[in-house]
Amino acid sequence: MKKIFILLFFFCFSFNLTHAKLASFDDDTNKTLTEKGQIRRFHLKERLDKHPHLSLYSGFNSIEYSNISSSNDFKIQNFAIFHIGFTKIMFEEKAQDEAIFKIKRSGLFIGNYSSKWLSNEKGNLDVSMWRFGLDLSDDGWGYMLGTNNYLFFVFGNSFIWSKIDFDGLSDLQPSDTLLLGNFSDQFRFGNAFHSGVSLVLFNNFSFDFRFERALIYPGHKFWYWLGSFCLEGVSHFLLDEFIEEVLDSSPKAVPIVNSLLKSGLSFGIYELRKTKMNWPFNTESPLMNNNFKFGITFIF
Numbered sequence: 001m002k003k004i005f006i007l008l009f010f011f012c013f014s015f016n017l018t019h020a021k022l023a024s025f026d027d028d029t030n031k032t033l034t035e036k037g038q039i040r041r042f043h044l045k046e047r048l049d050k051h052p053h054l055s056l057y058s059g060f061n062s063i064e065y066s067n068i069s070s071s072n073d074f075k076i077q078n079f080a081i082f083h084i085g086f087t088k089i090m091f092e093e094k095a096q097d098e099a100i101f102k103i104k105r106s107g108l109f110i111g112n113y114s115s116k117w118l119s120n121e122k123g124n125l126d127v128s129m130w131r132f133g134l135d136l137s138d139d140g141w142g143y144m145l146g147t148n149n150y151l152f153f154v155f156g157n158s159f160i161w162s163k164i165d166f167d168g169l170s171d172l173q174p175s176d177t178l179l180l181g182n183f184s185d186q187f188r189f190g191n192a193f194h195s196g197v198s199l200v201l202f203n204n205f206s207f208d209f210r211f212e213r214a215l216i217y218p219g220h221k222f223w224y225w226l227g228s229f230c231l232e233g234v235s236h237f238l239l240d241e242f243i244e245e246v247l248d249s250s251p252k253a254v255p256i257v258n259s260l261l262k263s264g265l266s267f268g269i270y271e272l273r274k275t276k277m278n279w280p281f282n283t284e285s286p287l288m289n290n291n292f293k294f295g296i297t298f299i300f
Contacts, residue, residue: 055083059293075123081111105138126167133160141255153259195263224278
């Protein structure tokens with residue numbers, strides 16, 4: 001079984017390398033906005049097109065867990081997230097006087113969640129949580145709105161680690177106490193995807209809106225996780241091939257098409273993981289988080 005998963009890993013890795021080559025821009029026909037003078041040169045360094053950023057997010061998070069009794073319901077949590085990383089904006093000329101714009105972001109984040117920050121009458125379980133993680137991607141295509149302003153439709157994936165505290169855990173049924181205790185005794189690994197829009201203004205900051213779905217695993221079964229992760233990666237690779245065709249034939253449509261198709265694919269995969277955290281393998285149910293977050297990003 002491990003040999004099969006190792007083969008899957010290298011197969012997925014080779015797909016990612018191939019995709020990276022296909023997605024790279026030709027130096028003769030594609031230039032960064034820095035080179036065009038549309039992003040101001042912050043530092044005279046080798047990679048002038050990649051700028052550090054700082055983001056602040058807040059919003060609402062809800063928790064679902066199919067394994068506990070229906071009499072228990074989690075209260076909605078508010079949260080604050082601090083994010084640091086890098087932003088890169090590029091464009092590709094598809095025809096005379098026609099260009100399509102792309103944003104690429106990645107970084108690290110840490111956040112605190114609590115159901116006690118605001119009055120909350122719904123639900124009977126108070127929740128607080130610390131979470132940190134790595135944004136593997138926060139990429140998308142978009143449109144230019146005047147000079148140095150852009151509207152991007154983005155999609156991304158993250159690795160997350162979460163530690164959750166439940167008030168009154170000892171008062172619940174013993175089976176529920178045991179199940180939820182798995183998530184509060186230590187930081188638990190998980191995966192997340194998000195989609196949304198970013199409005200970049202004056203190349204200095206952006207207003208961001210995201211919907212995020214996150215899975216927190218009660219235990220990390222590496223080989224099962226790797227197999228499920230590779231299946232998702234191959235699915236997105238095949239979808240990227242289709243999106244490349246849309247980019248060639250109808251570049252103005254690709255920002256919305258890219259965001260909708262990738263979000264729909266990941267949403268479907270995460271639905272299948274509701275009861276099997278490493279679908280299609282027979283594994284335990286994860287703790288699922290859904291949140292809407294709003295934020296502002298400062299680009300330096």
